[in-house]
Amino acid sequence: xxRALITGITGQDxxxxxxxxxxxxxxxxxxxxxxxKSQEESFTKLFPHVKLLEGDLTDFSSLVTxxxxxxxxxxxxxxxxxFVGISFKMPEVTANVxxxxxxxxxxxxxKVGLEDNVKIYQASSxxxxxxxxxxxxxxxxxxxxRSPYGVAKTFAxxxxxxxxxxxxxxxxxxxxxxHEGEYRGHEFVTRxxxxxxxxxxxxxxxDFTLGDLSPQRDxxxxxxYVQAMHTMLQQSSGDDFVIASGETHSVRDFLTxxxxxxxxxxxxxxxxxxxxxxxxxSEVDLLIGDPSKAKNDLNWVAATKFEELVRIMVENDLNLxxxx
Ligand code: NDP
Ligand code: GDR
Numbered sequence: 230x231x232r233a234l235i236t237g238i239t240g241q242d243x244x245x246x247x248x249x250x251x252x253x254x255x256x257x258x259x260x261x262x263x264x265x266k267s268q269e270e271s272f273t274k275l276f277p278h279v280k281l282l283e284g285d286l287t288d289f290s291s292l293v294t295x296x297x298x299x300x301x302x303x304x305x306x307x308x309x310x311x312f313v314g315i316s317f318k319m320p321e322v323t324a325n326v327x328x329x330x331x332x333x334x335x336x337x338x339x340k341v342g343l344e345d346n347v348k349i350y351q352a353s354s355x356x357x358x359x360x361x362x363x364x365x366x367x368x369x370x371x372x373x374x375r376s377p378y379g380v381a382k383t384f385a386x387x388x389x390x391x392x393x394x395x396x397x398x399x400x401x402x403x404x405x406x407x408h409e410g411e412y413r414g415h416e417f418v419t420r421x422x423x424x425x426x427x428x429x430x431x432x433x434x435x436d437f438t439l440g441d442l443s444p445q446r447d448x449x450x451x452x453x454y455v456q457a458m459h460t461m462l463q464q465s466s467g468d469d470f471v472i473a474s475g476e477t478h479s480v481r482d483f484l485t486x487x488x489x490x491x492x493x494x495x496x497x498x499x500x501x502x503x504x505x506x507x508x509x510x511s512e513v514d515l516l517i518g519d520p521s522k523a524k525n526d527l528n529w530v531a532a533t534k535f536e537e538l539v540r541i542m543v544e545n546d547l548n549l550x551x552x553x
Contacts, residue, residue: 234301236260236286236308236334238279239272241412242352243307246455247276253459258299260284260292260308286330292337303462304338305350306331309382312416313356316378317510328381332388335398344398348462353386353402354379355447355473355516365519368404368469375511386469393467401461406447406473406518408454409538411545418480419448419542422487427546429500430491436500440507442481445515449474450533450541457529464526473518474531483539490543 233250237243238259250257257276261269263283273281282298284291286308296304309327310316316323331351338344358366359375374380386402393400413420418439425437449472457472481497488500523529533541 230254230256231303232256232258232299232301233303233305234258234260234295234299235305236330237352238281238307239265239268240307240311241410241414241451242408242455242458244272244275244412245410245451246305246307246458247279249455249459251276251278258282258295258301260286260295286326286333289333289337292334293340296337296341296343300343301347303348303350304334305352305458306334307352309352310378312414313376313378314416314507314509316376316381320377323377324381324384326381327378328384331385335388335392335400338398339396344396348399349389349401349467350458350462351385351389351400351402352458353389353404353469354382355404355406355471355518356513357383357386357404358516359513361515364515365473365475365517366471367519368471368522375513376509379513389467390469398467399462400467401464402469403454403458403461404469404471404518405454405457406449406471406516408449408451409542410451411541412451413542419483419539420546422484423539423542423546424550426484426487426491426493426500426543427550430493430547431550433550436502438502438504438507439480439484440504440509441512442484442501443479443514444512445477445479445517447473447475447477447517448483448535448538449531450538453532457523457527460527460529468526470523470527471518471520472523472529472531473520474535475518475520476535477515477517478535486536486539487543490540491547
């Protein structure tokens with residue numbers, strides 16, 4: 230049985246990846262810090278056969294213990310402070326978890342002596358492109374991060390490249406563009422929209438707040454994107470891959486479509502008020518990925534299109550808010 234260890238297992242991608250790996254017959258282990266008990270309980274309800282181990286990307290000795298105990302064939306590093314907005318408020322914690330955390334994990338793997346046997350996935354991000362140097366962005370596009378989160382991810386990305394070259398380790402970086410779905414955290418804009426649109430539809434609220442509606446993102450469905458993570462680790466050596474849909478849409482487009490899918494008619498302004506607190510000190514205006522390499526080398530394409538993604542999220546939240 231192939232053994233996989235996932236950091237950040239109780240997050241959005243952790244849910245989708247766990248489901249995929251269990252379906253493929255893997256034995257799955259996850260790292261959690263033991264602080265978010267309700268999150269862990271709901272995860273364990275969904276995936277009772279997954280063993281959760283207490284550890285933290287800021288704590289080297291816990292990582293060594295977990296690697297020694299689980300002896301994984303594959304490690305997926307999904308753990309991060311992943312909300313860009315928060316990274317401006319907690320830049321040092323973000324650098325420690327999202328940047329240095331990956332370095333610690335690699336050093337823990339080397340300390341245990343598994344560096345020649347384990348295949349590693351690093352969750353790199355389109356936020357590394359930030360103020361984009363070219364359109365669309367591919368694996369060779371220079372990085373220009375615009376947030377402490379983007380800077381931390383860029384550190385981790387180059388650490389992966391360096392350890393791959395210096396120690397011949399099998400490390401792949403998925404430069405994933407925004408991906409969303411039923412397990413998305415409520416702080417991210419897509420989920421904030423689908424959740425509040427569902428509340429309006431069910432009569433619980435009349436309106437809600439958002440920040441800038443003009444930024445454009447390349448949005449895909451998380452269930453498709455975790456397949457690319459797994460496929461990367463089945464290649465003969467590590468590499469970097471842009472994982473994206475190749476389309477871009479504004480926050481306004483997402484909102485307009487969500488309202489339409491929920492059957493809410495009328496002016497956007499009647500449903501959404503402006504919240505200046507949501508404005509970031511520096512913004513990423515436009516992201517659009519070129520996933521050609523993933524298509525050629527991994528036979529991967531983003532199967533779920535934008536409209537279907539918005540529908541999945543709105544219908545999921547309509548059901549959840551009805552039940553509540
Ligand atoms: P989530 O925010 O949903 O999940 C992140 C996970 O990291 C959570 O389970 C969180 O646990 C955990 N975590 C936080 N701090 C630590 C720590 N100190 N040690 C160990 N684990 C920690 O993110 P996603 O699932 O959406 O994303 C997965 C990864 O992919 C992240 O690294 C993210 O930055 C990256 N990424 C995501 C993209 C997206 O669009 N979703 C795009 C590109 C990259 P807890 O909740 O208990 O704090
Ligand atoms: P992002 O996602 O920063 O792209 O990072 P987020 O959903 O937070 O923001 C997308 C865009 O929407 C604008 N926006 C708002 N954002 C939030 N959260 N709340 C609002 O009310 C709001 N109003 C407007 C933002 O300014 C931004 O331009 C996500 C995360 O998953 C990262 O971890 C990942 O690396 C990148 O995607 C790729």
